[in-house]
Amino acid sequence: MxxxxxxxxxxxxxxxxxxxIYFAIKAANAGYExxxxxxxxIYDQLKNLESGIVILKSFGPMNSKHIxxxxxxxxxxxxxxxxxxxxxxxxxxxxxxxxxxxxKKIDKLFLSGPREKELIESKYPYLKEKxxxxxxxxxxxxxxxxNSIFDEDAEKIKKKHGDFILIVSSFNALNQLMVDYQIDRxxxxxxxxxxxxxxx
Numbered sequence: 001m002x003x004x005x006x007x008x009x010x011x012x013x014x015x016x017x018x019x020x021i022y023f024a025i026k027a028a029n030a031g032y033e034x035x036x037x038x039x040x041x042i043y044d045q046l047k048n049l050e051s052g053i054v055i056l057k058s059f060g061p062m063n064s065k066h067i068x069x070x071x072x073x074x075x076x077x078x079x080x081x082x083x084x085x086x087x088x089x090x091x092x093x094x095x096x097x098x099x100x101x102x103x104k105k106i107d108k109l110f111l112s113g114p115r116e117k118e119l120i121e122s123k124y125p126y127l128k129e130k131x132x133x134x135x136x137x138x139x140x141x142x143x144x145x146x147n148s149i150f151d152e153d154a155e156k157i158k159k160k161h162g163d164f165i166l167i168v169s170s171f172n173a174l175n176q177l178m179v180d181y182q183i184d185r186x187x188x189x190x191x192x193x194x195x196x197x198x199x200x
Contacts, residue, residue, distance in 0.1 A: 004031055004032045004033065004052070004053075005032065005033045005034075005035070005050055005051070005052030005053065006027055006032050006033070006034045006035070006052055006053045006054075006055060007035050007037065007042050007049065007052055007053070007054045007055070007075070008020055008023070008024070008034060008035070008036050008037075008055045009037065009038070009039045009042060009055060009056050009057050010036050010037065010038060010057075011038070011039075011057055016138070017036075018141050018149070018150075019136075019137035019138040019140070019141050020036055020137065022137050022140060022146065023137040024036075026137075033052075039056075039057075039063075039066060042054070043066055043069065046069060046070070046073050047073065049073075049075075051073070051074040051075055052075055052076070053075065053076045053077075053078060054070045054075045054076070054077050054078070055078055055079065055080065056077065056079040056080075056106075057079070057080070057081070057082055058082070058097065059079045059081075059099055059102040059103060059105075059106055059109075060097060060099045060102070061099050061101075061102070063099075063102060064099075064101065064102055067102055067105050067106065068105075071105065076107045077105065077106045077107060078106055078107050078108040078109070078110065079106050079108075079109055079110070080109070080110040080111070080112075080134075080136055081097060081109070081111070082136065082138060091119060094116065094119055094120055094123070098120060098123075098124075100124070103127060103130075104127065106130070107130065108130050108131075108132055109130060109131050109132070110132050110134040110136070111131065111132065111133055111134065112133075112134075112135055112136040112139060113133070114133060117131055117132075117133050
């Protein structure tokens with residue numbers, strides 16, 4: 001019997017495992033076997049793996065060798081891009097992250113939102129048949145119908161810390177080098193909104 005297999009590349013286990021497990025459940029219900037691993041772990045075991053679908057996190061030039069080897073060993077290669085749906089400058093991000101040579105090689109590109117799909121298709125109309133709007137499991141697990149899986153952990157945090165304000169220290173708008181006026185604009189807006197918070 002033919003068994004459909006999916007190999008999912010994980011970069012950061014703690015950050016990504018919940019969404020990958022959710023995806024694996026959905027895929028298993030559709031008749032797939034799903035395996036997780038770091039890119040180098042999957043790559044190192046390449047000759048021992050049954051052919052399947054490899055899902056990459058991105059397909060920049062550093063992935064070229066891996067993509068070629070996956071294809072050479074009979075795997076289909078697809079990708080989603082987890083950076084696009086959190087970008088503050090989508091056009092710049094697409095220019096920086098869409099590596100055309102590898103986009104030509106992979107079978108499909110899965111995107112989270114219509115705006116990035118529209119921008120990529122307008123830039124590369126001859127590749128639109130491999131671009132699909134699918135959403136992303138990291139977004140899915142945050143939706144109300146699913147995020148109850150975090151309730152137990154949330155209650156433990158509340159019991160330990162009581163009421164608190166969480167200030168996230170990762171600012172995507174500043175992950176890349178930006179000119180001063182953009183930094184001022186970003187933090188100016190942030191501070192303005194913080195000023196409106198009242199503490200009882």
